[in-house]
Amino acid sequence: MNQKIEKKPFPESCRVHLQAIDDTMDILNGKWKIRILGVLSFGTRRFMELQREVEGIGSKMLSKELKELEINELVKRTVYDTKPVTVEYEITEYGKTLHVIIGEIAKWGAQHRKRILRSGTVRKPVAA
Amino acid sequence: MNQKIEKKPFPESCRVHLQAIDDTMDILNGKWKIRILGVLSFGTRRFMELQREVEGIGSKMLSKELKELEINELVKRTVYDTKPVTVEYEITEYGKTLHVIIGEIAKWGAQHRKRILRSGTVRKPVAA
DNA sequence: CAGAATCCCCGAAGATACTG
């Protein structure tokens, strides 16, 4: 049975803020996208290089995630007409606008790691 | 010695950076955590309120994600000994250190939305 | 209300093989 507590639905300003968060997260979904962008932030990469550098990802997933990033114009794919075809991926100018976010994520991660180590306990970054 | 340009596995500095990104993402995994933190950033919330405000989440998922956030000391759970028990969730001081990230995410989302609208096409934030 | 327990399904994602 549905309980109704009916409080104020939610201030509009809050909804907008949350909507914005969702907009971003819809694009950066999947556990690989951020990581892929992280690797690409160091420069152009070929498919195989990415697969090697994004630890644990399979070719199918990599292909799929890259395609999604490309659709959203965050990554650019370039094909070179060599004998065995060569493909390079790089972050677009628009994609670079994400660097602020990724930078903050990296910064926090570094701080967090220090915190974990400092706190004697053998606790590790637990997720699940 | 070796004159050939070695394909270094990956510069150490880069690995550290990527590791930091992973550390953060391991904690903010799942499609709900960021959203939950976003809602909680507006203040203390009860279980049902969260479920209503984090659109689409089920009680099982909400419970699970909250537990994980609690383990990582990003969220604090308080139980009040009322007739039907009352439970409140709030962001911890440590959790607030994530506000920078979440703020940037929201900022980017807002910008992105504008960009999408501006670009005539009916393109919408595509994820998959 | 706050959640745990159950049942169950569908899609994410791995492994493998194949192609231009």
Add this chain to the structure above:
DNA sequence: CAGTATCTTCGGGGATTCTG
């Protein structure tokens, strides 16, 4: 090399029910 195609498995997560 850079993917695509196919098959299959596994568990995330939804719906529902139950309890303190």
